Amino acid sequence: GGEEGEVKRNREARFRQLVDRCKSDLKDQGYDLEGVSVHRYLNLRYEGTDTAIFTESKGGEGEETDFWEDYAEAFSGHYKREFGFDLSRDIIVDDYRVRCVVPGAALPPQAAVPDLGHPPASCRVAKKRSYFEDGWHDVDVWDMDLLKPGHRVKGPAIVVQSISTVVVEVGCLARITSDGDIEIDIPRSKGVEDAAKEEKEDKELQADPVMLSIFGHRFMGIAESMGKTLARTSVSVNIKERLDFSCALFDSGGGLVANAPHIPVHLGAMQSAVAFQIEHWATRGGMKEGDVFVSNHPQLAGGSHLPDITVITPVFQGDQIVFFVASRGHHSDIGGIAPGSMPPASTTLVEEGAQIIGCKLVDNGVFQEKAITDLLMAPASLPNNFGTRNLRDNLSDLRAQVAANTMGIRLVKELIGEYDLRTVLGYMRYIQKTAESSVRTMLKQVAKEKGSVLTATDYMDDGTPINLRIEIDEATGNATFDFEGTGPQVLGNHNAPPSVTYSAVIYSLRCLVGSDIPLNQGCLAPISFKIPKNSLLHPSSEAAVVGGNVLTSQRLCDVVLKAFDACAASQGCMNNLTFGDDTFGYYETIAGGHGAGPTWSGKHGVHTHMTNTRITDPEILERRYPVMLHTFEVRKGSGGRGKNPGGDGLTRVIEPLTPLTMSILSERRSRAPYGLNGGEQGKSGLNLIERAGMDGLCVNIGGKKTTNLNIGDKLIIHTPGGGGWGVPSEGGPGDGEEANRKRKAFIPVGNGSLAAFAEAQFTT
16 A cells, blocks of 8 residues: 655655765765766565565655555565565565765777688687587687787687686677677577487487586585575574575475585485475375475474474476475474473473474465464473474574575576476486496495495494394395394484484495485485384384484494494584573584594594584674583594594583573483494593582583573583594504594595585685
């Protein structure tokens, strides 16, 4: 509707004041105000959101325009393009902005030059074989300094100068202007290329190695761009600062195509989540363009644990779903019996927070705020339970996840438009087959060198065994991962749904492959699983599982890598710390020691295997939360001795500045990380509370505990070290100059390190 007169007059008065100031500043700087153009902006956001967008008025200076016809419509359109949905909310004006622009002198018209045609051979410096979109070409390399205005260079060609290289694509024509610039004409149609495609229409697409690499990076680039969008538009510390999220691209059946190097434990589980939503909505009206789906249930909907909420969006080409994009983010609180939604004492799933099996987060382009709010607050209806304590952050981060998916859809459609659907889908399948072939080759080699049957067993701190027997078919490269003999479901929360086991196996296999391959569904194609029902790794739908994702997943990696005799145990834990009160919840994971291997020493103080997050910066932690960080340092000597020693864990000491409820969920407190091939075990972790005013009294709170911290108390967490590899030398602890050299020289083969992630996300 229209706008109240008083509001409009106030707005116009503010703008006039800013315009007068702006023009006065220009006049003081000696500019003539004749012809000055005025641009007026409002910084707008929807009520209850944190993302504001500068929106320009369509009217000129002095024109009074209706708010809804002018700013609001432009803002709503921009918001929907950016985030993929609209909100039925009031629009808030955060601030005003005016820009006055003095017109500059017009550029003189470009002088006409005679057409000199093709350059003479004297301007050519080389002839090189180069790859272009339609294949290999022998191309001329021209020296820009020798070309004259009027010369024309037909593509494919390369033009070089001292500071740059210009590639002239096939079918394009480059001309040298009178100013010495290069002007390139790009044809509107592909002509011969289209004819070639039509000729091959019914033939199978032949994979080109170069194009295979290009598509692999393009697919991964889509997931990385989604991650950038999610980090930029989210508000919570968990997602924005700690980067506890994953983004990925999936095929129309839910199989993983490509992921950015985010959180390994999410990846195998996310494809289970996508596949479940496809099946779930097939009998509920199907999926249509403009819909976005959300879930988090670990046992029923392919989740990892309840705080990890997955947002899934189908990608349509016409009326056909051709891909899915999905983002999974760890929300710092979704309800449950303890702040942070990681309760150490939970024994049933309902105690761990809100459960979402399948819900439309966006329905026909409209964000369903009431529906998702009702689900997030639902645990409050249960005795001694709570709904989410961070609803505002939850909603903001869910909108950010939708925005990330919208970015992914835009890039997928650009890729299809650049090539065609048949080519994109064909190379998607080839990329999955490449990963499958690499894993099969690795398994055949392992069977040849170490035998076709591999076994390993490790134990959780409560004594529950994880037993693995791997049977490899040396002829085909198929393998069965049989977890028969694993302990039963526990009356605790370190039960792990099958999707977590898939994640641990796909990650471990990717680490074992020596070549640089994408991590996708193809890695699991040669693998079959036997996981006994009602066991630790296949619990019932009511079982508590919040610790399985962050504890048991780590032990699973140790077991798989132990079976392959690949490396000693790493810290085997994520050291999950949560604290808060009735108004907020905070969550972090704390790094530890990395296990050593045959050619490297373990890293000190790193997140290992299934986690790949940052820890919150001390300044951010202390500014946003009522705590003081006293100590954060390497726990020297906690790595296991060996020819190649294990990495050291960390020590972290936190003091509350107001009474808080604290929960620690950790492992490797009673069973230390083992060494291999004569290497010694790393030190186990230790969780302590130093009580204020009690002469330094320290209390061991064990591996899994919720307790109250008072002002002046100190929480002290010592994380485990990694196991050593090989018999230690006689002369010392096995951590001397040679060990440090190996530690520095070790570069992981995989693309999942935090350093690689940071570089890929924020330095491109």
